[in-house]
Each structure stands twice: as C-alpha cells, then as structure tokens.
Amino acid sequence: EPEVTQTPSHQVTQxxxxxxxxxxxxSNHLYFYWxxxxxxxxxxxxxxxxxxxxxxxxxxxxxxFSVERxxxxxxxxxxxxxxxxxxxxxxxxxxxxxxxxxxxxxFGPGTRLLVL
Amino acid sequence: AQKITQTQPGMFVQEKEAVTLxxxxxxxxxxxxxxxxxxxxxxxxxxxxxxxxxxxxxxxEGRYSLNFQKARKSANLVIxxxxxxxxxxxxxxxxxxxxYSTLTFxxxxxxxxxx
Numbered sequence: 001e002p003e004v005t006q007t008p009s010h011q012v013t014q015x016x017x018x019x020x021x022x023x024x025x026x027s028n029h030l031y032f033y034w035x036x037x038x039x040x041x042x043x044x045x046x047x048x049x050x051x052x053x054x055x056x057x058x059x060x061x062x063x064x065f066s067v068e069r070x071x072x073x074x075x076x077x078x079x080x081x082x083x084x085x086x087x088x089x090x091x092x093x094x095x096x097x098x099x100x101x102x103x104x105x106x107f108g109p110g111t112r113l114l115v116l
Numbered sequence: 117a118q119k120i121t122q123t124q125p126g127m128f129v130q131e132k133e134a135v136t137l138x139x140x141x142x143x144x145x146x147x148x149x150x151x152x153x154x155x156x157x158x159x160x161x162x163x164x165x166x167x168x169x170x171x172x173x174x175x176x177e178g179r180y181s182l183n184f185q186k187a188r189k190s191a192n193l194v195i196x197x198x199x200x201x202x203x204x205x206x207x208x209x210x211x212x213x214x215x216y217s218t219l220t221f222x223x224x225x226x227x228x229x230x231x
Contacts, residue, residue, distance in 0.1 A: 043221040101149035107161035
C-alpha cells in the first residue's frame with residue numbers, strides 16, 4: 001500500500017541553524033501539507049501546497065518557514081533559523097484532492113525535531 | 117472558526133470490551149467532514165474512519181464505528197472488542213468544505229487497553 005515517507009526520523013539541531021525536513025508524498029496525490037505537534041499537545045496545521053504554490057498557511061507559518069517541491073517526488077519544509085519552540089514532531093501529509101470532503105489526508109511517520 | 121473538543125484525556129478498557137471516545141465539534145459550516153486518527157507510541161498518524169455531515173448513516177470500518185449525532189454536534193468513536201494493540205492516542209479532526217483543506221484536531225484521548 002502506498003505511503004507517505006519522511007526523512008529524517010529524528011533531527012537534533014542548535015538554535016539558529018537551518019533545518020530541512022523532507023517528505024515523499026503518495027505518488028498520485030496532488031495536495032501536500034505540513035502539520036506539527038509539540039510534545040503532549042494537539043496536531044496543528046502549518047501549510048498546504050498545491051500546484052507548486054502555497055494554498056493556505058496558518059499564523060504559525062511565518063517568514064522563518066518555507067516549503068518547496070524541488071522535483072516530482074519530494075516536498076520539503078525549511079526552517080531558516082530554528083528556535084527552541086520549534087521543537088516538535090513535524091508531519092507531512094498528502095491527499096488526492098480537496099474538493100471532496102471525504103478525501104482523506106494520509107500522514108507520514110513524522111520527523112521529531114529537537115532544537116537545543 | 118472550527119473547534120474540536122475531546123473531553124477525555126485518558127480512558128481505560130479491558131481487552132475484548134467496547135469503548136467510546138468522545139468528540140464534540142463546533143462549526144457554522146453546513147458541510148464538513150469528521151475524521152478519527154490513531155497515534156501509537158511510535159508517533160505516526162493512522163487514519164481510522166470518516167463521517168460526512170450529510171451522511172445518513174453512521175460510518176463503520178471493521179471494529180471502528182462512529183456514533184454521529186448531528187444535532188448535538190458529536191462524533192464519538194466506538195471501538196468494539198478492544199485489543200492490546202488499540203492502546204494509543206486517538207485524535208478527532210474536522211475539515212470544512214469552503215475551499216480549505218486543512219484539518220483541525222482535538223487534543224486527543226489516550227486509550228489504554230489492559231489484558
């Protein structure tokens with residue numbers, strides 16, 4: 001069964017460093033998303049991406065964040081200058097379309113980011 | 117704005133028994149979808165079941181069923197014949213049909229299944 005994959009599974013970085021989190025969505029999916037989950041808290045939406053541009057972003061997704069689809073398979077989230085509060089599990093998700101309410105977003109296994 | 121409320125931080129159930137995990141929601145949109153995801157200790161998010169606001173029947177997927185009460189704005193997940201592998205965090209989520217695709221999640225309920 002096709003699945004969303006994410007690398008790395010864990011990342012430790014120093015405050016102020018740049019990190020790039022990578023995702024390979026399910027191959028026939030058109031919509032891509034990033035969510036994050038701070039330890040012990042609920043999952044929060046960051047950004048959605050369609051047709052090579054951001055379709056929606058939350059207030060969390062400030063200028064420190066960017067997303068890119070550098071090729072036909074990868075979808076990346078970059079954090080330019082990490083802060084301690086960026087420590088969280090970051091989930092990538094993908095779906096075929098968003099016009100159907102029934103359309104399910106399938107999540108990857110997550111990248112656990114720790115900023116020291 | 118949408119809001120999902122899961123009032124049970126933790127639930128305990130014995131193996132083979134049924135358990136209900138509560139979820140209430142608040143939205144002014146007439147059209148929306150409700151989802152349940154399971155998050156085991158390994159961290160991944162696993163889709164379990166979906167209920168549409170206009171669906172006439174409650175959704176079922178194997179041992180999972182959804183007790184959807186639209187007037188009360190509740191979408192409780194029922195797990196029948198609990199198994200040890202059901203021990204996990206369970207999240208209720210909602211998306212609305214107004215051009216946006218994002219999911220709004222509740223805080224989750226931790227389910228522990230004992231032998």
